[in-house]
Amino acid sequence: MHIKRYNIGATEKVVCLHGFTGSSSTWEEVISYLPSSVEILAIDLIGHGLTEKPVDATRYDVEEQIEDLHAIFQQLEWAHFTLVGYSMGGRLALAYTAKYPVDRLILESSSPGLADDEERQKRKLSDELLAERIRKEGVISFVDFWENISLFQTQKKLSPEKQTVIRKERLAQSAVGLSNSLKGFSTGVQPSYWTILKDITIPVLLVVGELDLKFCAIARRMQQELPNSHLEVIEDTGHAIHVEKPKIFATIIKKVILEEEER
Template sequence: MLIQTANVKLNLEPGIPDGKKDILLFIHGFTGSALEWQHIFPLINPAYDCVAVDLVGHGLSDSPESSLYYSASSITSQLYNLIKQLPAKKVILAGYSMGGRAALSFAVKHPSLIKALILESASPGIKDVEERNARINNDERLVEFILTKGSNEFVNHWMNIELFSSQKKLPKDILEQQFRAKLKNNKMGLSNSLIGFGTGTMPQLYDVLEKLNFPALLVTGKLDIKFTQINSKIVFDFKNAAHTVIADAGHNAHLEKPDIFSAELNKFLNSLD
């Protein structure tokens, strides 16, 4: 269902829960959508209501022409407006990759609305200035690719980058399903997401992790060496966090190893008060 926030409509799947259970809100990664979590919902402890949001520029949510709607502050504001319409004082927020950065950005700004945080293959941004600028330049090249070549060619390119190489072991029908799902996003939304909320563009959050008091679970795939290294370090910056590494999985553990991923989430959920 489409929910009006301060400046855009965001799609929430399957809709607003009745408020009888704690709410677990999932946020997808770049080129994804709320639908990428549908196979995870049935595997989660039924004591929780699972919902997933399409970020601005993705899925059925609005894709404004201005990149201002895609900044970290705008996305945080949009999520705030959405979460305040849910029948819960606090939510458990789970984000994957770009969605993890969005979840963390929100949690830093509105910690009183977070019961717990789950970050899959996410980072707090980039601290080093030269690294940030290099990432921004790389994202600008990707934006040009999207706008000149179109969504079809870009999605094909994106699914074949090194970060997702471990997914080549997945059955062909799952990969085709992923490709078709990603094609439903439009090039305006994808390009603006890179411009407004790329890893180099977002404010880095390393310095504020120690202020977060709620429980946090960091999940990475063992084959994703870069993000496993990042998370093995930042886990110590949180006051109350654990880092679990899923064997034989890459960047997208919830796609590659859904049963193990869900089991780790359930273990974490069971540990909450």
């Protein structure tokens, strides 16, 4: 897996996992606001960025990705870190935390999956159709569609320059990687983690944008299940808080780390 490390050797460790169509580059502005006392590890998840894009969709399975992450942490000898995950990356961060120890968890606009079997099947079929569309029509056509879905409407308020950066990151993806990511690691394919939330006792911060009504509702449900959680709703912001309000998101990370240091 392709990784980027910042402030190597710093005491505090933070791992950042991007969302679907993203890469480690999505965190660069947030990282620019973080102090040099924090080492950051940003990872290109399988099928994205500069990480491999296997043609076998089963390689994208959540358990495979959990072990990919664990291998990296073992290689770096990281035993204590804060795990940050956005959207798809948040699902993976939660799945990793359910299996391996993590000091703290920050979930941005994410979910534990779908508890209802019928909902999962519908989502699986929907994502398979979208995956085939990507294969047939290509990345440019898909990005034209993707950047106009309701989830990302608030990004239209960003500067033209910033919108260009986001689009460029999406266009840098591959049809094989995106298609197989949907097939192998969609919300309809991965297990539901709703029932295990009660067993996660580490501090968990749930961050959502005020304008992202769907994920605000999901986060409130998660907060009721997680025994050591806090919910932070960011005003006038949509799904991708780290993109729309990077300085605020960096402040949230710093606050989480400092609060734990003081305890």
